[in-house]
Amino acid sequence: MIINEFLIPISPVLSLMLSAVLLIVLEAIFRGEKAHFGKVSVALLGPLFSILFVSLVVPSALTESAVVDSTQLPAWLGEFHNSYNLDKLSGTLFLAISFFLLLAIVFAESFLAGFHEKTEIFSLLLFAGSGMMLLVSAGSLLMVFMALELMSLPTYILVGLRKNDLRSSEAALKYFLYGSFATVLLVFAIALLYGQFGTLQLKAISNLFRSQVPTGVATLAAFGLLVSAIGFKVGMAPYHLWVPDTYQGAPTPVTGFMGSAIKLAAFGLAIRVFGQTLLPLVQDWSKPLAVLAVCTIFIGNLGALRQNELKRLFAYSSISHAGYLFLGIIALGGSPQSESVMQYYLWVYGLLFLGTFGLLSWVESHKKSLEFDRLNGLGFQRPVLGFCFLLFLLSAAGIPPTAGFFAKYFILTQAFQSGHPVAVAFAVLSSLIGVFYYLKVLSHLYMKSSESTESILPQAPKAVFLGIVLCGLGMIYFSLFPAIFHL
Amino acid sequence: MLSWILLGLFILPILGSLLVFLAPESASKKIALAFSTLCFILCFPLYFGFDGTQSQTFQGVVSIPWIPSLGVRFALGIDGLSFPLVLLTQLMLPITILASWHEERKPKAFMACFLVLSAFMTGTFLATDLFLFYVFWEAMLIPMILLIGVWGSQERIYAAIKFFLFTFAGSLLMLLSVFTLFISYKNQTGVQTADVAELMKGVLSKDPVLWGMSLQDLVFWGFTLAFLVKVPLFPLHTWLPDAHVQAPTGGSILLAAVLLKMGTYGLLRFSIPFGGESFAKYSTLIAVLSLVGILYGAFVAFQQQDMKKLVAYSSVSHLGLVVLGICTQNVDGLTGSVIQNVNHGLSTGALFFLVGFLYEQRHSRMFSDYGGLAALLPRFSFFLVLVACSSMAVPGLNGFVGEVLILLGAFEARTLWAGVAVLGVVFGALYTLILLRKTLFGPVTCSENRSLKDLSLKDLLPLVVLALFMFWIGLAPSFLINKMRPTLENYWKKPESAYAKSGNPT
Numbered sequence: 001m002i003i004n005e006f007l008i009p010i011s012p013v014l015s016l017m018l019s020a021v022l023l024i025v026l027e028a029i030f031r032g033e034k035a036h037f038g039k040v041s042v043a044l045l046g047p048l049f050s051i052l053f054v055s056l057v058v059p060s061a062l063t064e065s066a067v068v069d070s071t072q073l074p075a076w077l078g079e080f081h082n083s084y085n086l087d088k089l090s091g092t093l094f095l096a097i098s099f100f101l102l103l104a105i106v107f108a109e110s111f112l113a114g115f116h117e118k119t120e121i122f123s124l125l126l127f128a129g130s131g132m133m134l135l136v137s138a139g140s141l142l143m144v145f146m147a148l149e150l151m152s153l154p155t156y157i158l159v160g161l162r163k164n165d166l167r168s169s170e171a172a173l174k175y176f177l178y179g180s181f182a183t184v185l186l187v188f189a190i191a192l193l194y195g196q197f198g199t200l201q202l203k204a205i206s207n208l209f210r211s212q213v214p215t216g217v218a219t220l221a222a223f224g225l226l227v228s229a230i231g232f233k234v235g236m237a238p239y240h241l242w243v244p245d246t247y248q249g250a251p252t253p254v255t256g257f258m259g260s261a262i263k264l265a266a267f268g269l270a271i272r273v274f275g276q277t278l279l280p281l282v283q284d285w286s287k288p289l290a291v292l293a294v295c296t297i298f299i300g301n302l303g304a305l306r307q308n309e310l311k312r313l314f315a316y317s318s319i320s321h322a323g324y325l326f327l328g329i330i331a332l333g334g335s336p337q338s339e340s341v342m343q344y345y346l347w348v349y350g351l352l353f354l355g356t357f358g359l360l361s362w363v364e365s366h367k368k369s370l371e372f373d374r375l376n377g378l379g380f381q382r383p384v385l386g387f388c389f390l391l392f393l394l395s396a397a398g399i400p401p402t403a404g405f406f407a408k409y410f411i412l413t414q415a416f417q418s419g420h421p422v423a424v425a426f427a428v429l430s431s432l433i434g435v436f437y438y439l440k441v442l443s444h445l446y447m448k449s450s451e452s453t454e455s456i457l458p459q460a461p462k463a464v465f466l467g468i469v470l471c472g473l474g475m476i477y478f479s480l481f482p483a484i485f486h487l
Numbered sequence: 488m489l490s491w492i493l494l495g496l497f498i499l500p501i502l503g504s505l506l507v508f509l510a511p512e513s514a515s516k517k518i519a520l521a522f523s524t525l526c527f528i529l530c531f532p533l534y535f536g537f538d539g540t541q542s543q544t545f546q547g548v549v550s551i552p553w554i555p556s557l558g559v560r561f562a563l564g565i566d567g568l569s570f571p572l573v574l575l576t577q578l579m580l581p582i583t584i585l586a587s588w589h590e591e592r593k594p595k596a597f598m599a600c601f602l603v604l605s606a607f608m609t610g611t612f613l614a615t616d617l618f619l620f621y622v623f624w625e626a627m628l629i630p631m632i633l634l635i636g637v638w639g640s641q642e643r644i645y646a647a648i649k650f651f652l653f654t655f656a657g658s659l660l661m662l663l664s665v666f667t668l669f670i671s672y673k674n675q676t677g678v679q680t681a682d683v684a685e686l687m688k689g690v691l692s693k694d695p696v697l698w699g700m701s702l703q704d705l706v707f708w709g710f711t712l713a714f715l716v717k718v719p720l721f722p723l724h725t726w727l728p729d730a731h732v733q734a735p736t737g738g739s740i741l742l743a744a745v746l747l748k749m750g751t752y753g754l755l756r757f758s759i760p761f762g763g764e765s766f767a768k769y770s771t772l773i774a775v776l777s778l779v780g781i782l783y784g785a786f787v788a789f790q791q792q793d794m795k796k797l798v799a800y801s802s803v804s805h806l807g808l809v810v811l812g813i814c815t816q817n818v819d820g821l822t823g824s825v826i827q828n829v830n831h832g833l834s835t836g837a838l839f840f841l842v843g844f845l846y847e848q849r850h851s852r853m854f855s856d857y858g859g860l861a862a863l864l865p866r867f868s869f870f871l872v873l874v875a876c877s878s879m880a881v882p883g884l885n886g887f888v889g890e891v892l893i894l895l896g897a898f899e900a901r902t903l904w905a906g907v908a909v910l911g912v913v914f915g916a917l918y919t920l921i922l923l924r925k926t927l928f929g930p931v932t933c934s935e936n937r938s939l940k941d942l943s944l945k946d947l948l949p950l951v952v953l954a955l956f957m958f959w960i961g962l963a964p965s966f967l968i969n970k971m972r973p974t975l976e977n978y979w980k981k982p983e984s985a986y987a988k989s990g991n992p993t
Contacts, residue, residue, distance in 0.1 A: 133492040302975070337556065349785070380593055394629060399655075416666050417673075424666065428659050435655055438647070441646045447636040483554045 006077075009086050011053040012094050013133045014479045016101070019046030020126035027119060036119065043105050043122035047098040048130065051238075054094045057086065080203050083140035090137035092343045093268045097136075100261040100350050101129045105247055106467045107253035107358040110460075111365060121161060124154040126258060130153050130422040132261055136268030141190045141200040144269060148186065148233075151265060152179050155258065159250040171249025179244040182232030189225035202255025206277045213415065223281045226273060227289070233266040237296040244303070247350045248313035250362050255311060259318045261352030267325050267346055271339055283333035290330050290415075290423040296323030297426070301433040310360055310370040313437060314353070317396055321349055322432060324408055325417045327427060336420020340485040347355035347485075348478050351402060352392040356469025359389055362468075363462045372444045379446040385465070388472035389445060395475055397438040398431050402477035410482075489536045489547025491660045492529050495565045496609045498576065499526050504602035505768025515590060523580040523605065530577045530905035542976075545615050545684075549744045553619075557669075558679035558900050569612040569757055571825060571967060572748050575832045576612065578666035578956070579744040584950040586840050587737035589847055590638065597638060600735060606631035608745050612752065618681040620757075621665055624749070625658055631746065634738040635730055646726075646733035653726040657713035661800045664709030667691075667702065668761065687760055692794055702823035707762030707769070718751030720773070720810055721780030731799035732852075736843025739795065743802055744836035748828050753810050755978070759813070767816070780807030781911030788918040794842045794852045797922055798835060801878065804911060805831045811908055814891035816898060820896020820981075822968060822975050827889030829967070830960065833865055833961040834877040834886060836954045841871050844946060845926075848939055859931035866942045870950045875923050877957045879916045885960035 007014065019042050026039055059433045068347065107171065108121050123267070131150030160172025190200070196218050197205050228239060235243040247255045274282045282289065300320025307313040325345060330340040360370055367374040380385030395404030418423045460468070502893055503522030507515045538546060544566025553561045583601060590597055601738060607630070610623035636647030647819070654825045672689040673679050680686065691703040727747075731739050731808055759766045784804030791797040809831070812824030844867065846852055861868040873884075879884035897905035932938065942950070960967060968975075 014856050169938065182932070380596070383596075399629065400625040405622070405625070413666065413669070414669055421666075426665055428662055431658055436652060439648050439651060442632075443648065445634060446633060446646065447644050 008228040012050040013130050015049035016046045016126050016130040019121040023123040029233045039119045047101040050098040067416045083143035085137045097132050103354045103467045104257040106463045110464045111253045111361045128154040132265035133264045143252040158254045161349045167249035171246040174242045175246040182229045185225045186229035190224040192222035202277045237299045241318045244315040248311045252361035259353040276318045286330050293323045293326040294426045297430050304437045309355045328411045331414035331418040335414045338414040344485045348403045348407045351474045352395045352469045356392045375444040376448045391462045393438045403475045406482040415420045490549045492533050493547045500602040500606040504599040506598045515595045515598045520584050525579045544943045557678040559618040559681045563613040564615040567971030571829050572612050576745050579888045583737040583740045600630040607636045616681045635734045639733040643733045650726045650730040657716035660709040664706040673773035680858040684794040707765035710758040713751035713752040728799040732795045742831035764975050770814045777807040777810040778907045782989045785914035797840050815896035815900040823892025830885040830889045836873040854925040858928045858929045861927040864941045883959045883961050888964045
């Protein structure tokens with residue numbers, strides 16, 4: 001009974017949590033070189049089992065029509081029995097989160113080679129991952145709050161993991177202060193919504209909205225606060241100021257994880273809250289929101305122009321991508337396909353971001369810093385990795401025939417169809433700015449030769465190599481079959 | 488049968504590039520040559536299988552659903568407009584690879600770039616789905632920027648990025664037009680499609696929306712600017728001299744012979760049919776710009792000290808003539824343009840091949856380093872003179888046919904246009920003769936030139952093939968024109984295109 005109604009639906013989340021807890025226990029008992037391998041395997045098993053469970057429990061996650069609608073958890077959970085959705089959206093995003101976790105663990109493992117006592121990074125990643133899963137499947141605002149905290153708290157620690165590094169500490173502090181402020185806004189919004197509707201269930205709120213659109217000040221304020229809170233989490237302008245510093249200061253694999261998985265989870269939440277619950281408000285306010293999205297795209301692209309450090313460059317590029325994704329949220333109002341389009345974008349962007357940062361963390365561990373010229377000649381010295389990086393760069397720039405182009409194209413089509421042609425025009429034109437800085441990186445990768453021979457990057461460890469190549473293959477797969485999710 | 492050939496022309500180079508990647512480095516050039524020759528051989532059944540009497544439909548259609556909900560299909564097909572350019576692409580690829588035979592830097596990646604580029608170029612000409620066309624059109628930039636940026640000369644990175652940004656800026660405008668077409672078609676019919684022939688049945692609003700321009704004007708300019716950058720029309724041409732001069736020989740050949748043709752092809756395939764009345768409205772402006780380009784290109788070419796720059800500016804001038812032919816809006820001008828498109832590919836391709844041959848040995852493109860080569864390199868000189876004659880439109884060679892038809896068309900349209908264009912042709916003869924005089928004739932000024940080797944058999948083969956085509960088109964142009972005559976004759980009367988009709992959509 002408990003197994004069928006409770007444990008099986010939450011098994012993807014549970015497997016992450018269990019392996020995280022197990023890791024803490026292992027950490028306390030076993031130390032040293034020999035136990036390290038065991039710990040890594042336990043860490044990898046969590047997401048692997050999670051992928052397995054998702055494919056068993058949500059078989060329709062990737063097929064087109066069948067939607068497992070809101071599995072009801074048993075009634076004895078009280079307020080919580082409605083707070084967990086297992087539908088197509090959460091299925092797809094669960095898969096993505098588990099997959100990104102796997103890659104992040106692999107990249108982190110090689111990055112930390114030498115400091116084996118720091119295996120807490122794995123359990124922190126796993127806890128954050130389980131928080132993300134709960135966040136994207138949340139059915140009530142209470143769950144949203146708890147899941148957001150479960151995701152954020154381990155991430156604050158992850159960012160500051162290199163305690164002796166000033167930048168890392170600065171990044172952690174900045175992220176913590178901004179993040180907690182965002183949480184405060186979220187709690188305030190939840191309180192206002194509860195006061196207005198008398199319930200925390202997203203479904204109930206959505207139904208109330210459908211019957212009559214309340215335009216009270218409280219609802220509007222709650223809406224604004226929610227936009228701000230989620231805007232903080234995804235790094236939208238004007239809430240983007242923490243992004244460059246945090247992305248640069250955090251350990252490189254952690255940045256990869258943040259840019260892919262946390263962004264995905266936050267946008268998953270945005271789809272739940274804006275797309276499925278407060279849709280009428282999004283429609284009413286779509287014009288100002290579109291302005292916000294376009295500003296974000298421009299700020300990200302313009303900011304990236306002047307960077308000469310790769311992590312900072314990709315931080316700004318991630319801001320502009322948040323703008324494109326937010327256009328997708330706005331399009332949810334006018335076109336029902338947007339949800340699957342966003343899933344495609346989130347998958348593609350996550351893969352390219354993680355792949356890039358896997359590669360960067362390998363480069364960084366050898367060349368100590370990530371100025372552009374550290375990449376000189378890399379494209380031909382390590383042809384496979386170089387080609388993968390080329391794919392990531394072109395995808396990030398949105399140049400056909402890479403998956404990044406299809407992702408952007410789909411989002412922009414949706415935005416165009418839902419009545420924002422001007423925003424689309426600006427978004428399209430600003431990608432010209434974007435292309436310029438990606439090409440700058442590309443020119444270092446392929447067109448400049450490294451000045452000295454001893455600086456040749458050694459062959460990457462097998463696991464890291466495999467991880468990056470997997471991301472590259474994923475990009476190729478997504479570009480050959482762009483219709484995979486929605487169409 | 489025809490569909491399999493078209494599919495083969497697209498897939499073979501991609502397979503070839505994979506094979507190049509897997510095979511050892513020493514074999515990469517041979518593999519590339521084998522695959523490109525195979526594609527060229529496929530052109531023979533294509534030539535005989537293509538029915539030149541049909542004008543309305545695409546032949547050899549391949550259509551595979553790709554993104555169902557957007558109505559996007561992987562759809563290839565060939566008609567009279569794309570036919571000559573597909574043949575030209577397949578002809579130039581093996582020549583390019585032979586021209587790059589001595590490149591020692593990363594031959595694997597070099598050859599893979601050429602093959603991928605060829606697949607995308609062929610795809611661009613063959614796509615009958617607007618979305619697919621856009622994907623190929625843009626994808627082509629990636630191998631090209633690598634060719635310029637990795638294997639080019641000193642200023643290669645600047646030239647590569649400039650080339651990319653110019654064309655990409657144009658493409659983004661085209662993307663906006665594509666969006667507009669798709670969505671206005673969907674709003675009118677409720678069906679999503681990206682099929683070019685189907686999209687032409689839609690109607691675009693003629694009410695002014697922005698700066699006095701209607702939606703149709705905007706769509707027209709979105710497409711047209713993208714294509715004019717590629718042509719390149721004055722004043723959008725500034726990327727071309729940089730790209731040409733910095734690109735390796737093979738890159739220059741493909742750039743001149745095929746990539747530039749995409750601009751004029753796009754004008755004919757998309758801008759004018761979708762633009763309808765807008766083209767009629769703005770054709771004078773475009774014609775004037777092309778006239779300025781003809782004269783400007785010729786004058787600037789006249790001043791050059793660098794051979795590649797001279798050829799690059801001559802391209803600006805020649806392609807101005809091609810655009811002028813299109814702007815005449817009559818059958819003669821159009822036929823001339825289409826023929827001249829091919830001619831320019833042949834003659835400029837051959838010119839870059841010959842300049843590259845010299846550069847390979849002397850590492851200089853400056854006129855001051857040459858002179859008197861006629862006595863030293865007889866075979867080289869013979870072909871340079873022949874190619875120059877073709878470029879100058881000497882009767883009996885291909886250039887003559889195209890230029891005469893364009894001038895005839897211009898004369899029918901506006902006498903003044905023809906008058907100015909003729910001036911451009913005269914100047915064209917002038918700078919080409921200067922090119923000949925400064926390299927081939929006079930005394931031998933640099934003693935290093937005495938040790939130059941003449942064309943070997945490997946270099947002769949492509950030149951002989953090109954020369955054959957030059958004579959063939961020059962003496963019997965009908966073999967090519969007959970294949971596309973109905974397409975060209977019906978081009979200006981498109982009754983099925985609702986874009987050409989007046990009236991507002993409901």
